[in-house]
Amino acid sequence: MSDAFKTLAGILLAGLGLDSDHSDFVNDSIPIVIAGNKRSGRAKTASDLCDKGYCASKDMWYYGVKLHTFAQCNYKKIPTPALMTVSKASEHDLPVAKEMLDDVMNIRLFGDSAFIDKEWRTFMFFDKNVEIFTPIKRKKGQKKLSFWDGIYSSAISSVKQAIESFNNWIIAKTNIQRASKVRSSAGLTAFIFARVVCAIFWI
Numbered sequence: 001m002s003d004a005f006k007t008l009a010g011i012l013l014a015g016l017g018l019d020s021d022h023s024d025f026v027n028d029s030i031p032i033v034i035a036g037n038k039r040s041g042r043a044k045t046a047s048d049l050c051d052k053g054y055c056a057s058k059d060m061w062y063y064g065v066k067l068h069t070f071a072q073c074n075y076k077k078i079p080t081p082a083l084m085t086v087s088k089a090s091e092h093d094l095p096v097a098k099e100m101l102d103d104v105m106n107i108r109l110f111g112d113s114a115f116i117d118k119e120w121r122t123f124m125f126f127d128k129n130v131e132i133f134t135p136i137k138r139k140k141g142q143k144k145l146s147f148w149d150g151i152y153s154s155a156i157s158s159v160k161q162a163i164e165s166f167n168n169w170i171i172a173k174t175n176i177q178r179a180s181k182v183r184s185s186a187g188l189t190a191f192i193f194a195r196v197v198c199a200i201f202w203i
Helices: 002-015 093-100 118-128 147-174 185-202
Strands: 024-035 051-055 060-074 077-088 108-110 131-133
Touching: 002 077, 002 185, 024 077, 024 093, 024 147, 024 185, 060 093, 060 147, 060 185, 077 093, 077 147, 077 185, 108 147, 118 131, 147 185
Parallel strands: 024 108, 108 131
Antiparallel strands: 024 060, 051 060, 060 077
């Protein structure tokens, strides 16, 4: 059933249809937790898919995976997911994004500071006509961004809030973050993608 749910999720995502008039996309990930802080160092369930990682937004160590979503922005609506994939909890978002977006062209991508990579940004711009926008990171020892850098970063974060809204929506609809009852790799895959399938039907 796990492969069936994963395949069905891919088919349904492809069938959602993207608006060719909108080129703004967002990308982010959420933790899917098998074991929280206290048990994260001892958990071994689905060890081929999972490991221990840290979620900065929740200030939490956990054992599990991350669900990554690449989605098209919609005016005053939650974004339309185009691609979704799973990585280990400890894996940095940047290499996952590079793999996810290998075939993407002619868009503007808004991400967080994890996507700051000058070489990748240059490659995507000149080879794929993809503009990547991220907030400006403070330099070492810098307490505050300059006025204009702060305005720019706030604007990027405002656009990126769309994917955070989508993540909150799918969590509220499916309780996808809580996977403590999962006991196998196949069970985890089925748990995640069955909920993705349900979420797509609600979109």
